[in-house]
Amino acid sequence: MHGVAWFGILGPLEVTASGRPVPVLGHNQRELLAVLLLRANRLVSVDSLIESVWAGQPPATARRQIQNGVGRLRRTLTTGGVPGQTIATRPHGYLLSATADELDLLAFGQQVAEGRRAPTEHEAAARLRAALALWRGQPLADIDNHLVVAEARRLQEQRLVVLEECLEVELRLGLHHEISGELAALVREHPLRERLSALLMLALHRDGRTAEALEVYRATRAALVAELGLEPGAELRELERAILTHDSSLDHTAPAQARAREARPRQLPPDIADLTGRDRIAGQVSEVLRARRDTAAVTVLGIAGQAGVGKTALAVHVAHRLSGSYPDGQLYVNLRGGRQGQRAEPGEVLARFLRALGVAGPEIPRGLEERAEEYRSRLADRRVLVVLDDAADEAQVRPLIPGTAGCAVLLTSRSRLAGLPGARLVDLDVLEAGQAVELLGRMVGAARIAAEAAAARELARLCGYLPLALRITGARLITHAGWTVTELAGRLADENRRLDELAHSDLEMRVSLSFSYQRLSPPARRLLHLLSHLYAPDFAGWVCAALLDVALAEAGKLIGELVDVRLLESSGTVSGHYHLHDLIRLFAREMTAEDPRPAVARALGGWLALAERAHIALSGGDFATLHGAAPRWTPAVEALAGRIDDDPLAWYETEHLNIVMGVRQAAEYRLDELCWDLVASTYALFLTRGHNDDWEDTLRWAIACTRRAGNRRGTATMLMGMGMLGAYRHDYSEAAVALDEAVTTFREVGEPRGRVYALGIAAHIEGMIGRYDQAVARHEEALEVHRASGDRGAETLLLRSLGQLLVEMGRFDQARPHLERALTVGRDGDRRVRAEVLYWLGQLELGSGQVDRAEAMFKEMLGIAEELGDPREEAEARYALGLVRLETGAYGAAAGLFRQALALNRPLSEPLTDGRIRTGLGITHHRRGEPDQAIGHLTEAVRIFAAIPSPLWQARALNALGDAQAAHGDPVTADATRSRALALLAEVDTPEPSPARGDALG
Known part of the structure; x- marks a missing residue:
């Protein structure tokens, strides 16, 4: 029984909600849904969707078409009953969330994984058959899309692998008679698939049909030679030989011991009963090591990860699961690669392995090469799994790799041993938060952890979700039965004591990390120490160069050294960025007493230089911004200038948290000039992406820092920023207080440009709350100051603001010269300001009845907004075009544009818009x-304008609401509503005109 929604892709595309079909019509919607389902629970970038739809030849509007297509798809699904949060918008793409109860592909994977770890062969066969039963035919056979077709082929191959695995299990259960017909059909369908032929030959032989089994071999050989020019592989040839010689090992009843010719070592350490959060990766590793290979090469799989992440526990667990696949034994050794001076030598390990394989001590060769040769000979024609734990490097591992494909090697290392030819490498990360708490519960007792759930989550966070640290804290809770989880979390909260607390018996976090640290060169150790003092959550390579004040190439070598020993991790979210685990950060801080402040100041100077560059690239120049005297680290700009110039907002999305934390660190380090300048250089980026909370935090930190330093110019600039933020949030009272102080301070310190900017924002606020006389006076004061400063950017802003004010008042003739001059003066200036000028000039033309001219200006504004990737300006442009359609009577088109604008504005939470x-x-x-519908929207609009407050707009919405109520047959209520509008207009300090069009509609 499926849940609310069910998606089927193992066959034609199928969607149901609460058991009822949901029709997904339209080629574009079905393609998008298919791609999202194939990558369920993974971020699918817009670029990937563009490539899937247009295959390298996208139109100029591809990104917008994808956004619109996903929007239509989401509406189709929600209309059919699928939960609205199923497809979520994420930065740069979309995420379709589904469980195994909601998507057949995930259900298939879950059943297969359960089958592979089933305790009995009977249960394994049942699970695998249940997985195969989910298939309804060719995956997504009704979707003709190059990416979908390629994925469908991959899934078909995956199904065949599982089917072979299932048939092999059933053959071991003695079901050769029952499955021989199915195998024969599969061999006819896949005549070149040697594994299927081998299974059919074995089934027929056990069923007493040996002649038919040999005929299968001859037919398969003929097909391979004819089609590929190849002879059958070793496995198929050996099977034919065994059938011809009546080898008893092929009989189902033959005891396993009859096939064993030598000792079967069982050297694995005990499995860990409470291994948590590793099912998925354990299944992937097991699948690789269990698969039969067509080549003679040995399967080598390496698990890499930082100290304490649980590499050994995972490897041992997987090795135990695979004991049935490697019946001739499991060899295990701890190579001690992470311990300087203690690493196990390959010759010593080979001697141990040879003794375990039955070689008497005196017969073990003396030299490394001879021992390796004897080792490979002893493992030839056997299926043995070799587990090499904590390997240092490739040289330590190479002599320990068997020589034949029947064996496999599973190794762990703090480094990615990419120099091993053909090796499969997987990275092991820390646990997820819920898995970390689950591990504590499995160690300490679920009831004890559930009783202090919040404290348990905090304890897991303080352990950095690292399994070793969690096991240490769990052991301490078990040992100290009187401790509460809250108490232990409190002890770990002190960063100066945390590593001391993470020690129990022979488990100690500090010792585990020191093994990796000792392998570093002195410059790499210094870099690690400096990184540990950086507040940034993750960082690009140039940051390391700035900390050391060296060339980028030199820093890159040191980064590689840290990554190799897993003291530095590649970021899981941003390509080319790195991350320092919290416990490694605390450990690294202990290693040296060097003052980090000069190095950190250089890194923050790099972010300042990049933020300036992004602001200029976004705005078309360094407009409406004051700067300080903090030094910039300019090599950062040299490295990233092209990327920032191409897409400043994409750079900002990857760096905005680093900028926020950089401001905080500058404030705490009392770097006042750097602190306020970094905020001032980033305001346009905060504003464009709607990161208002982050903007407020940085402004408040910078104000506190500059006040403490007596930096009045910096304080005034930050107060002006608080006023601008308050204006956008419509929190006018706090904004007015901040701006009054900013204006006064700018005048006292002799900063005319800052005074002009602050006066312009103050004038805008006066107009928004209906104080039009004061607003005009503020503008005149600002223009008077401007004449002394000669700042063309400031002039454009003031002219636009004054023009907006006069348009709002309905004084179109007075507004026109100001707006037209703003358009001329700002032609080569800030593109965002130009878009705003076009908006108000378009409103003027619309209000004057010049609909065509208004439409042309709104379309130009839309083009600028789309080019900038600014959803705020795009929402305004689409709203304005909706007004044009409303004026021309194209009501359907108007409603569509208004709804598009509403959707764009929703994540921005901009109430006036x-x-x-x-x-x-x-x-x-x-x-x-x-x-x-009219009354519903207008009632909500009235509520919004009352909350801002915006009395002029509230009155307009009330007038329109009164008209709708009258049309609804409620004249009494309509009259009362219009009376409320008149009362509001009476409070505004200038008469309200009655224009017929534009923003004054209603």
């Missing part, structure tokens, strides 16, 4: 004769 759009929608529904 939201209220304007809803007003437009309400009027549209009213004119279409849909009073219920």
Whole structure:
């Protein structure tokens, strides 16, 4: 019984909700859904979707088409009953969330994994058959898309592998008679697949049909020679020989001991009963090591990860699971590669292995090469799994690799041993938060952990979700039965004591980390120490160069050294970025007493230089911004200038948390000039992406820092930023206080440009709350100051703001010269400001009845917004075009544009825009004769404008609401609503005109 939604892709695309089909119509929607389902629970980038749809030849509007297509798909699914959060928008792409109860592909994978770890062969066969039963035919056979077709082929191959595995299990269960017919059909369908032929030959032989078995071999050989020019592989040839010689080992009843010719070592350490959070990766590793290979090469799989991440536990667990696949034994050795001066030598290990394989001590060769030769000979034609734990490097491992494909090697290392030819490498990361808490519960007792759930989550976080640290804390809780989880979490909360607390018996976090640290060169150790003082959650390579003040290439070598021993990890979210685990950070801080402040200041100077570059690239120049005297680390710009110039917002998305933490660190290190300048250089980026909370935090830290330092110019600039943020949030009272102080301070320190900017923002706020006389006076004061500063960027802003104010008042003739001059003065300036000028000039033209001219300006504005990737400006542009369609009577098109604008504005939470759009929608529904919808939107608009507050817009929405109520047959309520509008207008300090069009509609 499926849950609310069910997606089927193991056959034609199928969607149901609560048992009812959900029709997904349209080629584009079905393609998008297919790709998202194939990559369920993984971020699918917009670029990937573009490539899947257009195969390298996308149109210029591809990104917008994908966004619109996903929006339509989401509406289709939610209309059919699929939960709305199933497809979530993420930075750079989309994520479709599903469980094994909701997607047949995931159910297939789950059943297969359960079959492979089943305790009995009967249960394994049942699980694998249940997995295969989920298939309804060719995956997504009804989707003709190059990416989907390629994925379908891969899935078909995966199904065949599982089917072979299932048939092999059933053959071991003695079901040769029952499955021989199915095998014969599969061999006819896949005549070149030697594994299927081998299974059929064995089934027929056991069923007493030896002649038919040999005929299968001849037919397979003929097909291989004819099609590929190849003879059958060793496995198939050996099987034919065994059948011809009536080898008793082929009989199902033959005891396993009859096939053993030598000792069967069982050297694995005990399995860990409470291994947690590793099922998926254990299944992947097991699948690789269990698979039969067509080549003679040995399967080598390496598990890499930092100290304490649980590499050994995983390897031992997998090796125990695979004991049935390697019946001739398991060899194990701890190579001690992480311990300087204690590593096991390959010759010593080979001697141990040879003794375990039955070679008497006096017969063991003396030299390394001779021992390796004897070792490979002893393992020839046998299936043995060799587990090499904690390997140092490739040289230590190579002599220990068997020579034939029947054996396999599973190794662990703190380094990625990429120099081993043909090796498969997997990285092991820390546990997820829930898995870490689950591990504590399995160690200490679920009831004890559940009783202090919040403290357990905090304890797991303080352990960095690292299994070794979690096991240490679990052991301490078991040993100290009187301790509460809260108490131990409190002890670990002190960073100066945390590594001391993470020790129990022979388990100690500090010792485990020191093995890796001792392998580093002195420059790499210094870099690790400096990185440990950086607040940034992850960082690019140039940061390391800045900390050391060296060339990028030299820093790259040291980064590689740290990554090799897993003291530094590649970021899981941003390509080319690195991450320092919390416990490694604390450990590294202990290693040297060097003052980190000069190095950190260089790194922050690099972010400042990059933020300036991004601001200029985004705005088209360094407009409306004041800067300080903090030094920049310019090599960062030299390395990233091209990327930032191409897409400043993409750079910002990867760095904005680092910038926020950089401001905080600059404030705490009392680097006041750097602190406020970093905020000032980033405001346009904060604003464009709607990161208002981060903007506020950085402003407050910078204000505190500059006040403490007596840096009045920096304080005034940050107060101006608080005023701008307050204006965007419509928190006018706090904004006005901050701006008054900023204006006064700028005047006292002789900073005319800052004073102009602050006065312009203050004037805008006065206009928003209906104080038009004060707003005009502020503008005039600002323009007077501007004449002394000569700042063209400031002039553009002031002219745009004054023009906006006059358009809002309905004084179109007075507004026109200001806006047209703003367009001329700012032609080569900030593109965002130009878009805003076009918006208000378009509103002026619309209000004057010049609909075509208004539309042209709104379209130009939309083009700028799309080029900048600015959803705020794009929402405004689409709203404005909706007004044009409303004016021309194209009500359907108007409603569509308003809804697009509403969707763009929703994540930005911009209430004034939201209220304007809803007003437009309400009027549209009213004119279409849909009073219920009109009243709904307009009532919400009135509520929004009252909360901001914006009395002028509230009055406009009330007038439109009154019209809708009258059309609904409720004249009494309509009159009362219009009276409220008149009362609001009476409070505004300038008469309200009654323009017929534009933003004044209603």
